[in-house]
Amino acid sequence: ALQKNASNKKIYHHTKKFYSKTEKYIHLTYNERKQFISDIAKQIASWGFTRLFAECIDKTKFNNSKTKQTVNEQAFEQLISRFEQYLQIISKAKDQKLYGLLVHDNNETVSKKLTQTMKEFHKKGTIWTNINNIIETPLFVDSELTGMIQLADVCGYALRRFCENGEKTLYDHIIKRADRKKNRIVGVRHFTDKTICTCDICSNR
Ligand SMILES: [Zn+2]
Structure with a gap:
């Protein structure tokens, strides 16, 4: 439906471009988040007083x-x-x-x-x-x-x-x-x- 006319086509491409960027961003954030949780678990493990x-x-x-x-x-x-x-x-x-x-x-x-x-x-x-x-x-x-x-x-x-x-x-x-x-x-x-x-x-x- 987004491709119906020229102006919508523009929106379509813009949206597509935008999401292709966020896709990458979400992907990285997910990994970063996983890494972050792992770092926290490692940190907890290092606290001998806990x-x-x-x-x-x-x-x-x-x-x-x-x-x-x-x-x-x-x-x-x-x-x-x-x-x-x-x-x-x-x-x-x-x-x-x-x-x-x-x-x-x-x-x-x-x-x-x-x-x-x-x-x-x-x-x-x-x-x-x-x-x-x-x-x-x-x-x-x-x-x-x-x-x-x-x-x-x-x-x-x-x-x-x-x-x-x-x-x-x-x-x-x-x-x-x-x-x-x-x-x-x-x-x-x-x-x-x-x-x-x-x-x-x-x-x-
Ligand atoms: Zn068990």
């Missing part, structure tokens, strides 16, 4: 009649327990009580629920531990304004690509920061219905 805690749940295999919890509730309770236990261990090692604080990306649908759950954990503990070192309820922030949330998102993305597609490019970097005990991964868990999973996470736990 510890990664994660619960990777295969939602299709998740049976909540068995666990009596939703995916999010299980993930939250697991993360809280591992972070708390980590804080207790390093506090003991340093002979000084160290505190932890949770920063969560703001999500209206979960913020109230997680605040309530955290209050319960403070009172009664999780199924694994009492909460002595994590203070407060989670702080909910705008992830666009909070760099650390974006770094956590890169880790989440890397774990997801690994668990769902077996992609190791980003995973191999960030998994170096998984909390470990005697060289076994304790901070990250892969939750499937398989009795034996042979993935990198499961075989290093």
Whole structure:
């Protein structure tokens, strides 16, 4: 339709030229973006002071009649327990009580629920531990304004690509920061219905 008359023909060529340029630009940006994410993952891997805690749940295999919890509730309770236990261990090692604080990306649908759950954990503990070192309820922030949330998102993305597609490019970097005990991964868990999973996470736990 653009080629109907002379002036439209001009628009057509201009548009075509314009898009042929953006095509190249989009292509480069995509690669640059991929490179950038990879650089971030590498950077995270180099930070020896960071510890990664994660619960990777295969939602299709998740049976909540068995666990009596939703995916999010299980993930939250697991993360809280591992972070708390980590804080207790390093506090003991340093002979000084160290505190932890949770920063969560703001999500209206979960913020109230997680605040309530955290209050319960403070009172009664999780199924694994009492909460002595994590203070407060989670702080909910705008992830666009909070760099650390974006770094956590890169880790989440890397774990997801690994668990769902077996992609190791980003995973191999960030998994170096998984909390470990005697060289076994304790901070990250892969939750499937398989009795034996042979993935990198499961075989290093
Ligand atoms: Zn696994």
